[in-house]
Amino acid sequence: MIIAKTKSMEEIEDMLKDYSRIAVIGCGGCVSFYRVGSAKEVEEVSKNLEKIGKKVVYKGMIARQCYIGTEDELGSLSDEEILKKVSRAIGKAEYDFEAILSLACGVGVQNMSRFLSKPVLPAQNTFFMGIKNMDENKYNEFCIGCGNCILHLTAGICPLARCPKSLLNGSCGGIFKGKCEVDRERDCAWVLIYNRLKAMGKLDNIRRIFEPKDFSKASHTRRIDI
Ligand code: SF4
Ligand code: SF4
16 A cells, blocks of 8 residues: 655645635545545544634545546536545535645545646655554555566565665675664565575575666656556
8 A cells, every 4th residue: 555644734734824715535545544544534634724723614535536537527527526526525515615635645636636626735745655564553665666576586575675775686794683784673675585485485586686677667757558
């Protein structure tokens, strides 16, 4: 999922300084799995906005702000018509807002901006693709979107995202008791890869030498034709 963290109220207040009637819209996609962007957060952020004197006229959820429809479906519609079509309003809904505060990731905000004429402002700081630790409130990056996945050779563990040096032919010499030299709380990605390959009976893979990565597939601005 995409990992994001809600901006401070000071930042949000500053973004909204020119607007007083606000629509707050959550996203039911990846970010909401860990509460950020969820209906609960829509309520919390709305309450905080009311406290600083903003009028939240519309609260709602969109299943995925990164996909709300096509140009053909939405291109000629007003903001009100679009929200009526794609958003589930939470409580009483009015549509005479001046700006939308989006609780989606940066992709969702940009997609909404393609179709809505009013400003769509980001309530989140978007970080990376990753997962939540099962037992604690920490999130780890698991994929940097390199464009040429090698997980089938590395026992399903990405050395690019999970080794701070992105070593393709690890490990480095800094391992200490299985932990990474850059961050002693983090397991060395290459120890994890070794152990899992061994458990799978695929240890031959550890001897494979990877060629330098072609990062042209990961350079901005990317576009793919699927
Ligand atoms: S190898 Fe590339 S595509 Fe696969 S998980 Fe790692 S960064 Fe993502
Ligand atoms: S200790 Fe392991 S995870 Fe850390 S930088 Fe070296 S190879 Fe990468």
